Amino acid sequence: MEFIFRSGDISDSSSGTLSREAMNAGSRIHRKLQKRAGSHYNSEVPLRYTEELGGHLITVEGRADGIIDRCGGEQEEPGDIDDGFDMAEGYAVDFHDSDVLIDEIKGIYRNLDDMESPQRVHVAQAMCYAYIYSKENNYSWIDVRISYVNLDSEKEKFFRRRYSFGYLEKxxxxxxxxxxxxxxxxxxxxLMRNQSISDMEFPFEYRKGQKEMALYVYRAIEQEKHLYVQAPTGIGKTMAAVYPSIKSMVQGHVSKIFYLTAKTIAHTVSRNAVELLEDRGLRLKTVILTAKEKICCQEQVDCNPAVCPYAEGHFDRVNDALYDVVLHETVVDRDVVIRYAQAHRVCPFELSLDVSLFADMVICDYNYVFDPRASLKRFFAAEGGKPGDYVFLVDEAHNLVDRASSMYSAEIVKEDFLELKKLTAQYGGRMARHIGSCNRELLTMKKEIPEEGYRVLSSIAPLHLKLLSLHEAIQLFLEEHRQIPERKEVLNFYFNLTSFLNIAEMMDENYVVYDEIRDDGRFVVRLYCVKPAVNIRNCLDKGLATVFFSATILPVRYYMEMLSDCPEDRAIYIPSPFSAENRKIMIANDVTTRYTNRNEAMYRNIYSYIERVISARPGNYMVFFPSYAMLEKVHVLTEELPESLGVEVIAQEQYMTESDRESFLRAFEEKDNVLALCIMGGIFSEGIDLTGDRLIGAIIVGPGLPQVCTERKLMMDYFDSRTTADEKEAASDRNGFRYAYQYPGINKVFQAAGRVIRTETDQGIILLIDERFATRRYTELFPVEWNDSVICNMQNVDGILEQFWDYKSKEI
Known part of the structure; x- marks a missing residue:
């Protein structure tokens, strides 16, 4: 019923509901109305009807909220029968004058005074129950009532119609x-898809390690397990994950594949894999989900049906648009969705989400599965029950730890309450009082902040109660003020508050709650998810199996603990297929980049290493720095590079447009002597593919440790407090330091180093500048392939470089 009979507009406030709160309130309302209905009222009546139609055996079933039946199987002649489906003249009634009645109860937040008729889908649901019950009991007529109750005020409104069985059957x-x-x-x-999958073969010869990975992926799906795969760039990880997942469809294991990425640019890789298989006969429906802001047909995103023609009446037209897309398209990307959305005048974002229902493969950002604010409710909202036949392929999985922590964290800012109060002061009323109450509570908390600028809180119960009251007040305000100019700002505050309250319901021992006065003076209360594994695992439980894969997912135990923390999970390591002779890994142990040692001498030492590297062999190089401050210091020194080297120096900037990024990378295509200064962990340290002589070296400055901040301190304390005495004695560092700083830092190093060798014929050098890289606490984290790294210093680096490049030249 929800799908076939949906109608009306898209609401700009539809995502601001507290899901659990709304469900609990709805259940309470149901029980209240059912309890007072009297002895003839039967609650939660299961109804089921099966028939063969069009070659299908279809079962329609549900649970009616209430049924009154005073007939006992003997029905008198009916009064007036209203066979009209138009419910525009609805009216409130008492049901005691009905001999047979189906009652459908709906708890809503909408202002009931504005309702002139019941919603079409609610009527259809009740009519479906009415048909089944009438057929079972051989009744010639039946009453249907839709009972609406406002979840805040508990005000009621009823709509009733009498239907003949003949009309219901038609x-x-x-x-x-x-x-x-x-x-x-x-x-x-x-049928077409499964036949094509049965005939589908791997599209080319397996590369070294690729067949092994594909086999492990297939087994993980078959056994319904989670798998972590560390596999080097160049073996074809995407195809090794996608191919066995698609093959599992024809075996009946899988109904849908979710290919999840951290960045939009990664969508291209998975799309190319699917299209390559389609060129060889595969028949698959794939949708690529694009963020609302990037796919909206309007100049500004505003889902208010009063100002957006695509939101107004969207649900009246969307099924025709959806059928059109699904019937005619196989790969549905942004351009395809916009074309159909404009043709049918529907919202392109909502249309793309509907297409996902019919897609075999959904390519999308992490947040569509893991983020409670944005996850696809149509697949993942149900609590408990049997999981869907879904496979999750998590690409570049090393990015998910920080992303997930952010997804499951939330904060409120005191100054936002003051801004909302000023913005809506002219309207006064209940909301203004609750804003003031919350602001006073926050002010009290702010006055208790110690000199450190932050404190860990054991409870925010008083504030939480005030925020719940404010949330209800804002809902009422938005219902009563649909056309005010301040509506968008109120909605933004409302959505953030909703998120905060929803996250508050999810909190467990993996959270730290703290308040803080930030450097800009703002006072913040934050719910910080230190370890997101439990929340992620709850999402993974909605599917059958998950494959986390990346070229840099070391140490794998860290990622397994942070992302799923399940003893049954498995991990495999695919060795690099590339010859170690094609690259040289050097560790400069006579430079330290520790913050306390940063001075002009250190910057000059870094510059000296850069000059020596590019002098040994002309070509394109990237230098990765831990911060823009260090990058700028060394950038100034590169002005001393001899003109005879003919080097063009380019530097990453903090705020680069898409065209700026393209221009930056184009330099590697068009020129053969470029020195690029970049940020470790930034946009150029992963996801770019510079093969051949387009890049012959990467210089990595420092171990990439994140900057010290409140949350890194809290994370360190969190994991230190959970480290056992034996672990403390065995470890050279505290677990807290490793989890908060070292592991995230070394991953950035691995990502930057991975830019150099992308194919079997690539050649290049990797220089790690910092004495810490030569210590055991770092070398034990290195990939197996790095066991041939050499220590260098200012005295021998020239010789090492010369020997490597001379050897490669003779080989050529």
Whole structure:
């Protein structure tokens, strides 16, 4: 019913509901109305009907909120019968004058005074129950009532109609015919898809390590396990993950694949893999989800139906648009969605989400599965029950730790309350009082902040209660003020508050709650998710199996603990297929980049290493720095590079547009003597593919430790407090330091180093500048392939470089 009979507008405030709060309130309202209905009222009545139609055996079932039946199987002649489906003249009634009645109860936040008729989908749901019950009992007529209750005020409004069985049967047949149209569309595609998968072979010869990875992925899906894969760039990780996942569809293990990425640019890789298989006969439906801000047809994103023609009446037209897309397209990307959305005048973002229902593969950002604010509720909202037949392929999985921590954290800012109060002062009322109450509570908390500028809180119960009251007040305010100029700002505050309250319900021992006065003077209360594994695992439980894969997921135990923390999870390490003779890894142990040792002499030492490297062999190089401050210091020194070297120096800037990034990378295509100064962990340290002589060296300055901040301190304390005595004695560093600083830092190093060798014929050098890289606490984290790294210093680096490049020249 929800799918076939949806209608009306997209609401700009539809995502601001506290899901658990709304469910609990709805259940309470149901129980209240059912309890007072009297002895003839039967609650939660299961109804089920099965028939064969169009070659399908279809079962329609549900649970009616309430049924009154005073007939006992003997029904008198009906009064007036209203066979009209138009409910525009709805009216409030008492149900005691009905001999047979189906009651459908809906708890909503909408202002009931504005409702002139019930929603079409609610009527359809009740009519479906009415048809089944009438058929079971051989009744010639039946009453249907839609009972609306406002979840805040508990005000009630009722709509009732009487239907003949003949009309209900005609309506039911029409509904079933519409349903069969969609079932036929799906089944026809699945038959073609499965046949094409059965005939599908791997699109090229397996590379070294690729077949092994594909086999492990297939087994993980078959056994419904989570798998972590550390595999070097160049073996074809994407195809090794996608191919066995698609093959599992025809075996009946998998109904849908979610290919999850951290960055939009990574969508291209997975899309190319699918299209390569389609060129060889595969019939697959794939949708690539694009963020609302990037796919909206309007100049500004505003989902208010009063100002957006695509939001107004969207649900009246969307099924025609959806059928059109699914019938005619195989790969549905941003351009395809916009074309159909404009043709049918529907919201392109919502249309793309609907297409995902019919897609075999959904390529999207992490947040569509893991973020409670943005996850695809149509797949993942149900609590408990059987998981879906979904496989999650998590690309560049090393990015998920920080992303997930952010997804499951939330904060409120005191100054935002003051801004909201000023913004809505002219309207006064209940909301203004609750804003003032919350602000006073925050002010009290702010006065208790110690000199350190932050403190860990054991509870925020008083504030939490005030925020809940404010949330209800804002809901009412938004219902009463639909056209005010301040609506967008109020909505933004409302959504953030909703997120904060929802995260507060999720908190467990993996959270730290703290308040802080930030450097800009703002006072913040933050719910910080230190370890997101439990929340991520709850999402993974919605599917069958997950494959986390990356070229840099070391140490794998750290990622396994942070992302799923399940003893049954498995991990494999795919060795690099590339010859170690094609690259040289050097560690400069006569330079330290520790913050306390940073001075002009250190910067000059770094510059000296850069000059020696590019002098040994002309070509394109990247230098990765831990901060813009250090980059700028060394950038100034590169002005001393001899003109005879003919080097062009380019530097990454803090705020680069898309065209700036393209221009930066184009230099490696068009020139053969470029020195690029970049930021470790930045946009150029991963996701770019400079093969051949487009890049012949990477110089990495420092171990990439994150900057010291409140949350890194809290993370360090969190894991230190959970380190056992035996672990403390065995470890050279505290677990807290490793988890908060060392592991995230070394991953940035691995990512930067991975820019150099991308294919079997690539050649190049990797220079790690910092004496810490030569210590055991870092070398024990190195990939197996780095066991041939050499120590260098100012005295021998020239010789090492010369020997390597001379050897490669003779080989050529």
């Amino acid at each position: 309506w039911f047949r029409s509904m079933m015919a519409e349903l069969c149209k969609w079932i036929d569309l799906v089944e026809k595609h699945q």
